[in-house]
Amino acid sequence: MPFTYFIADLHLSAQRSDISHCLFQFLKHDALQADALYILGDLFEAWIGDDDQTPFNQQVASAFKHVADAGVDIFFIHGNRDFLIRERFAKQAGFTLLPEQVVIDLYGTPTLITHGDELCTRDVAYQKFRKKARGWWWPRLVLRLPLRTRRKIAENGRAASKENQKQLTTDIMDVTPQEVIDTMSRFNVTRLIHGHTHRPAIHDLTVNGQPAQRIVLGDWYDQGSILTVTKDKLSLAEHPFFKPT
Numbered sequence: 235m236p237f238t239y240f241i242a243d244l245h246l247s248a249q250r251s252d253i254s255h256c257l258f259q260f261l262k263h264d265a266l267q268a269d270a271l272y273i274l275g276d277l278f279e280a281w282i283g284d285d286d287q288t289p290f291n292q293q294v295a296s297a298f299k300h301v302a303d304a305g306v307d308i309f310f311i312h313g314n315r316d317f318l319i320r321e322r323f324a325k326q327a328g329f330t331l332l333p334e335q336v337v338i339d340l341y342g343t344p345t346l347i348t349h350g351d352e353l354c355t356r357d358v359a360y361q362k363f364r365k366k367a368r369g370w371w372w373p374r375l376v377l378r379l380p381l382r383t384r385r386k387i388a389e390n391g392r393a394a395s396k397e398n399q400k401q402l403t404t405d406i407m408d409v410t411p412q413e414v415i416d417t418m419s420r421f422n423v424t425r426l427i428h429g430h431t432h433r434p435a436i437h438d439l440t441v442n443g444q445p446a447q448r449i450v451l452g453d454w455y456d457q458g459s460i461l462t463v464t465k466d467k468l469s470l471a472e473h474p475f476f477k478p479t
Contacts, residue, residue: 238340239265240461242274242349242429243453245315248290250279253454258297260460260473265301272338273329274429274451275313275349280392282384283377284322295326302328311336313349313430314364318373334368337421341465346421350428350450353409353417359398407431414448415441427451427461434459434470 246254265271277294302308310329312319324331335348355361366372376384399407408431418426424446434452438445449470452459458473 235464235466236269236341237267237462237464238270238272239268240272240274240347240427240451240463241454241459242313242451243276243432243455243459245276245279245453245455246290246294247279248288254290254294256454256458256473257294261297261301264473265306266304268306270307270309271301272347272427273308273310274347274427275311275351276315276429276453277310277313277319278316280388281316281318282381282388283318284320286381286384291323292326295323298327298329311347311349314351314360314367317367318377335417335421337423340425340463343425344423345425345427346418346423347427350409350430353413353428354407354430355410355413356406408433411439415439418446418448425449429453432456436468436470 244253244257246257248254278291298308308327308329309332310319310324310327311332311334319331321331323329332347334352335346337344337346339345351360351364376387379387409428414426418424418441422442424441424444426447427449429451431450432453432455433450434457435450437448437450439448440446449461449468451461451470452472460471460473462469462471
């Protein structure tokens with residue numbers, strides 16, 4: 235039976251070989267059988283530009299390209315960690331870049347997919363940064379900086395983010411329920427798939443008086459989360475290759 239995979243929040247880095255090993259095994263053994271693979275953001279822990287052609291980044295691109303060359307469509311939506319990925323890396327990896335929010339026809343069911351960070355509206359400070367970072371001028375300015383400078387900015391940003399998260403409540407770091415309903419209503423869908431919050435679950439809700447679902451992908455630090463969707467069902471599970479250190 236035809237099926238499609240969804241993954242998000244892998245946060246790949248050369249320092250986490252357990253996560254990259256899990257991904258490479260998934261791409262080698264499972265992904266080749268799918269109709270399509272959707273990556274809903276934060277594939278990398280940090281992405282400082284397509285010109286950062288480290289051996290690790292090239293290895294990741296090559297692994298995805300092998301799947302794409304086998305005939306599997308691979309789609310990518312930017313996350314808050316890798317919004318600087320551009321066409322150069324997408325071509326290397328065999329990705330098709332998608333808008334931040336897009337409705338796809340998933341075996342007959344219109345489905346909204348997104349990374350999900352824009353739904354966390356109670357984190358006001360982050361939303362201000364997001365508006366700047368996703369604008370037209372800030373990315374262009376950053377990408378003109380030397381790689382060494384960008385790498386330092388990314389390191390400082392990750393450190394600041396970790397400290398900031400210690401001060402935030404659970405509710406602030408999660409999606410805003412009304413924002414979810416408003417967004418689904420605006421796109422006229424009854425199914426939403428996203429990542430970002432690292433809280434894998436399938437939520438039932440009501441949108442425009444109709445039963446609806448919000449499916450949240452887990453991260454690959456703790457869950458190795460993969461969503462499998464067929465025409466008749468969906469399954470959110472931890473991948474058997476996942477063995478966190």
